[in-house]
Amino acid sequence: MSDRQETYAKTVELIAPFNKKGVAITEATRFAQDLEWDSLTVLDFVANVEDEFDVLISMNMQAEIETVGQLVDALERLKA
Amino acid sequence: MSDLFSKFDPVIQQRDELLGAGYTDPFSLVMEKVESPTVAICNGKRTILLGTYNYMGMTFDPDVVAAGKQALDDFGSGTTGSRVLNGTYVGHKAVEQALMDFYAMDHAMVFSTGYQANLGVISTIAGKEDYIVLDIDSHASIYDGCALGNAQIVPFRHNDVEALEKRLKRIPEGAGKLVVLEGVYSMLGDVAPLKEMVRISKENGAMVLVDEAHSMGFIGEHGRGVAEAQGVMDDVDFIIGTFSKSVGTVGGFCVSNHPKFEILRLVCRPYVFTASLPPSVVATAATSIRKLMNSADKRAHLWENSKRLHAGLRQLGFTLGTDTPQSAIIAVIMPDLEKGAAMWEALLNEGLYVNLARPPATPANMTLLRCSLCALHTEDQVGEILGMFAAAGRATGCIS
Numbered sequence: 001m002s003d004r005q006e007t008y009a010k011t012v013e014l015i016a017p018f019n020k021k022g023v024a025i026t027e028a029t030r031f032a033q034d035l036e037w038d039s040l041t042v043l044d045f046v047a048n049v050e051d052e053f054d055v056l057i058s059m060n061m062q063a064e065i066e067t068v069g070q071l072v073d074a075l076e077r078l079k080a
Numbered sequence: 081m082s083d084l085f086s087k088f089d090p091v092i093q094q095r096d097e098l099l100g101a102g103y104t105d106p107f108s109l110v111m112e113k114v115e116s117p118t119v120a121i122c123n124g125k126r127t128i129l130l131g132t133y134n135y136m137g138m139t140f141d142p143d144v145v146a147a148g149k150q151a152l153d154d155f156g157s158g159t160t161g162s163r164v165l166n167g168t169y170v171g172h173k174a175v176e177q178a179l180m181d182f183y184a185m186d187h188a189m190v191f192s193t194g195y196q197a198n199l200g201v202i203s204t205i206a207g208k209e210d211y212i213v214l215d216i217d218s219h220a221s222i223y224d225g226c227a228l229g230n231a232q233i234v235p236f237r238h239n240d241v242e243a244l245e246k247r248l249k250r251i252p253e254g255a256g257k258l259v260v261l262e263g264v265y266s267m268l269g270d271v272a273p274l275k276e277m278v279r280i281s282k283e284n285g286a287m288v289l290v291d292e293a294h295s296m297g298f299i300g301e302h303g304r305g306v307a308e309a310q311g312v313m314d315d316v317d318f319i320i321g322t323f324s325k326s327v328g329t330v331g332g333f334c335v336s337n338h339p340k341f342e343i344l345r346l347v348c349r350p351y352v353f354t355a356s357l358p359p360s361v362v363a364t365a366a367t368s369i370r371k372l373m374n375s376a377d378k379r380a381h382l383w384e385n386s387k388r389l390h391a392g393l394r395q396l397g398f399t400l401g402t403d404t405p406q407s408a409i410i411a412v413i414m415p416d417l418e419k420g421a422a423m424w425e426a427l428l429n430e431g432l433y434v435n436l437a438r439p440p441a442t443p444a445n446m447t448l449l450r451c452s453l454c455a456l457h458t459e460d461q462v463g464e465i466l467g468m469f470a471a472a473g474r475a476t477g478c479i480s
Contacts, residue, residue: 038445039216040216040443040444040445043216043235043237044237047236047237047243050246050247050250051246054250055250056234056247056250056251058211058232058233058234059226059232059233059234059235060232060233061232
């Protein structure tokens with residue numbers, strides 16, 4: 001697995017506990033529209049992602065991230 | 081043409097449903113007459129006020145009212161100008177001096193509202209390369225201060241010391257850091273663990289701003305707030321406060337010991353580009369602040385009121401926002417908005433006004449009946465309030 005694939009797999013794993021509706025996750029899955037997460041869910045999820053990858057995802061960055069694929073890309077940049 | 085107002089349709093619909101169900105609109109109450117800090121006439125009915133943030137009951141203090149009247153006579157109804165142009169009178173300097181004396185701090189800067197104080201200070205001191213780390217449950221004025229500025233915004237879980245520390249440690253080396261906290265969080269009335277949070281912030285090289293809007297005048301030996309009560313005043317860089325709660329009028333401020341603090345008067349846009357407070361307002365504020373310095377007895381009585389209401393409501397079977405009374409705010413958690421509106425209306429019919437708080441202003445989408453006590457609520461009134469909660473709670477099925 002490439003580094004990005006690993007990051008993607010880990011991200012999907014972190015989404016699972018918050019995926020209450022059992023939405024099938026792809027790179028194109030949108031957090032707000034498809035997963036229907038509210039701000040508190042986002043906070044908890046982001047905290048888990050930050051802890052897992054030891055990065056900081058500011059609200060400014062979050063505003064630019066709509067899909068799972070965009071989050072993985074952002075994580076790749078942050079880890080670099 | 082697309083209607084710019086269509087984005088408000090969900091709110092309009094929610095409101096229509098609530099009013100359609102026959103409930104009184106909880107957001108358009110009119111007070112016809114205000115008799116005292118604790119009693120008003122609403123819909124022709126004598127109503128006990130339990131949702132005003134008038135913690136120390138200064139709004140009708142004879143000295144405070146007299147100072148305002150005198151200032152109206154001496155200086156007129158308004159300044160019609162910015163603090164940095166024609167809007168600074170001796171009264172504005174006097175209220176800033178009163179704040180410096182109250183907090184024992186070197187600098188004080190008065191804004192036209194508390195909202196503007198947060199907006200101005202936060203947006204101005206944290207710039208593009210800086211980081212603001214803030215509690216997720218922060219007040220709207222703090223978020224708006226963040227939105228007005230250009231800093232990176234990093235929220236952490238409410239009152240979670242470890243979450244704050246982790247985020248501070250991940251901020252890139254050399255970046256400026258501002259940690260924004262509140263002494264008392266106004267929705268649930270809970271207090272922040274400032275002692276640990278301020279220590280951790282300092283250990284990680286951050287400046288600390290604490291909003292003490294809901295604790296001024298009441299919490300701490302001198303009424304300086306939660307930072308005083310927890311012994312960390314010296315490590316707090318900026319305290320933000322308001323005149324619209326314990327002080328009993330309107331206005332906001334920031335106090336600080338930072339040696340370069342005064343430059344904010346020239347660079348802080350929400351301070352510069354608005355008219356200053358009217359002379360009567362700053363005169364009432366200064367008089368009130370000086371009286372609050374010597375109000376230990378009132379503080380003690382307010383604590384008694386808070387403890388008694390908290391214990392009484394629990395005994396009746398209501399679910400409260402905190403396990404123990406931590407401030408003068410006691411939040412009663414309602415199962416949903418409809419029940420909340422029904423209970424709010426039933427209380428009003430009993431002759432009691434509380435705040436109905438609902439999402440998105442509330443944490444975790446809760447509907448709250450928020451009670452804020454006053455040092456001038458008598459023992460009898462607290463008893464009356466508990467009786468009204470019992471009757472309204474049973475009538476609406478909130479308690480059995």
